Amino acid sequence: MSNNSFTTTRRSLLKAGAAGASFLAMPGLIGRASAQEMLKVAAIYTVPVEQQWVSRIHKAANAAVERGEIEYVFSENTSNSDYERVMREYSEAGHDLIIGEVFAVEDAARQVARDYPDKAYLMGSSFMPQDDTPNFAVFDNYIQDASYLSGIIAGAMTKSKNIGMVGGFPIPEVNRLMHAFMAGVRETAPDTTFQVAFIGSWFDPPKAKETAFAQIDAGADIMYAERFGVSDAAKERGVLAIGNVIDTQADYPETVVASALWHFEPTLDAAVAKVKAGEFKAENYGLYSYMKEGGCSLAPLGTFEGKVPQEALDLVAEKEAAIKAGSFTVEINDEEPKSS
Structure with a gap:
């Protein structure tokens, strides 16, 4: 979760934006054509990876690396003012799935997603998926x-x-x-x-x-x-x-x-599978945190x-x-x- 300049009024920050372009044959679905290719995942954290919430995401990503399913890089202690820049750099660098937590930078993060419609974004957020960002899925720790x-x-x-x-x-x-x-x-x-x-x-x-x-x-x-x-x-x-x-x-x-x-593993595993299958779209991944899902x-x-x-x-x-x-x-x- 984010750490600086946050208030409980952030729900007023999300504004409607231009409709994002979709990718592949089906509207709103993005991903790689080949499930055999190594997926490149990048994460952006506003706090140290030792922090409780972020540590669970980091743990799940490292587990996927150990299984040979993804390549993984991350940035920690990223300030809110720097978040958009780092998102854009990872998007430009060829990463397929970008994960993180955008609780205080919703507007900027969703604009990045609209600017890179062929990338998949899975972000911690209090908001539900939006039609104008079909490649921007959300999650939260519904534990x-x-x-x-x-x-x-x-x-x-x-x-x-x-x-x-x-x-x-x-x-x-x-x-x-x-x-x-x-x-x-x-x-x-x-x-x-x-x-x-x-x-x-x-x-x-x-x-x-x-x-x-x-x-x-x-x-x-x-x-x-x-x-x-x-x-x-x-x-x-x-x-x-x-x-x-x-x-x-x-x-x-x-x-x-x-x-x-x-346990963030069910959330991340579902996203990785959907990106590889070309089926990633704007969905609420919060449900994967429920006990019945193993979250x-x-x-x-x-x-x-x-x-x-x-x-x-x-x-x-x-x-x-x-x-x-x-x-x-x-x-x-x-x-x-x-x-x-």
Whole structure:
């Protein structure tokens, strides 16, 4: 996710543009004619590849490289003001599929796609596909299923019935996960109160840690670690934490109880296959992040095996099976969460 000069009003930024040209025989479809050729993939990130969200994209791309399916290059720490230039350079350099996250540069990114109609773009975005950019597909980490399950565990572990939550920005990508987590908590601890705060950055561990300390001082005994830095505060104060997007339990074995994991592999694999088949078009790839698609999961309990009440684990198993079967749907709520 992007890091600079972002506000929650970005939804007003996307404007209609000139209709983009399509490629190949069918309207709106682009890609390479030969599925046997090595696909050239480039990625543009606004934060370090170690950052939670971006690290999952980077991991999936490297896995595809190891399987011999793609060539992969990337740029990290790309500023919003420089994003368009880097997109154009990769487009000119012969890359077939360009991936990244354009949450603060929607207009510029979509204009690049219109200028290079024979290239495929798969970008993290809060917007849906647009007719004027038929080669610009979007994705997001819809891991509300796993977040909900992690909430069930958190509710079973809190003693103070006070949970702290520290996020980057109150945008849909964060809000929906927080709401799902809170819904899970209420399954096992309906009387829990929540402290919700946002640090105004995608990567500022010291600020996240400071904010977490304040919530712990106010009674939180479990922290929802949407940002790096929160688990550090939890560890120092001897409270528990719930992870998001990646599993950090190895670094915090006595602190991180459970984590909602995002798996970008289904998203990237689908895009690569469609580009190779000449079938890539403007679609919403967010669906590949759903649990039933293999796009998210609950991390193993690891060091907390045997420490979570069995009743909660039974409920997690029941809900997980229902989610995968399609008989239970975790609500997607993109509104800004508030403290209780």
